[in-house]
Amino acid sequence: MNKPEDWTLRTIEQEANKFLKQYNPGLTIPVPIEEILELRLNIRLVVYPDLENRFGINGIINNSFDAIGIDEHVYVQQKERARFTLAEELGHMVLHREWYIKHGPRSFTDFLDWHAKLDAKIYDYIERQAKTFASFVLAPSSTLIPEWERFTAGKSSRSLQLDQLPDNFPDFCKKFGLAPQSMLLRLEKSGFLTISQDQKDLLFGKRI
């Protein structure tokens, strides 16, 4: 069992690949994440109206890891974002479930205190790791790399600056069912794209 601070980019990618080998062996893209979640893993999908407006939350997984909640507007109106959110929650299930069972709250009364006491740094790791897992699941290297090579065939280098992205980048994202913002971060993770901090602040807001 890994503690949140033990996961690395490499081990998260390994877990994502293991997950795909089991649930999407044909490496279909876009990865049928909702089918995997509901039909293969039998996880209950719960759609909540106003979850994001009221709590700033777009996705949530329960403490028995058998139900995932999602904001209704995101689910209905922003399909690509919803796919990423659901994959993130599955990331918690894969990466953090065992740790949570061992170190999480022991009782209902302990529940609120545990969350209040959870170290902010650990919380941050946990959320970033789930996001990383999602990006590796939805855009696995084995599919992303050849697609990226095709996409950048006319360029002198495979590694681009943000402003060198071809205009049809949204079409590239669509192949994976990913929102462009999520794809930008995925490409950066694999060293295919360089995004300056100023550009990140502009694109994603501060603190990415």
Added chain:
Amino acid sequence: MKSQPTTNFGEFFRNRRISLGMTLRSFCERFGYDPGNISRLERNMLPPTVDDEKLAGYAKALQISKDTEPWVTFHDLAYIAKGFIPKDVQTENTMFLPAFFRTMRNKKMDKNKFEELIDFLNDSNE
């Protein structure tokens, strides 16, 4: 298709949908239902309609043939569920208690807001 043993309308509904290989999205897109409402129905947070025509519509979507055993069960459960008050029967085991959740800016939530969130996640009126 053989029905799975079930205790309530929402569970019965969801089991049928899943056994037909339909995700919430594909089911709602195909039959023109609202995902939020179907989700609440499946969690027993929204009492089902007992309007015969609407129930028959659900039954058709779930491939439940008229006058079969699942048809009877489906209707019986709908009538039982009509008088069902979810909050009263919820226990710690059936509540949605969050383990992890992603806020917009990866910020932790304070305890009061967290309590409010738990109420929200388990409130049948939401």
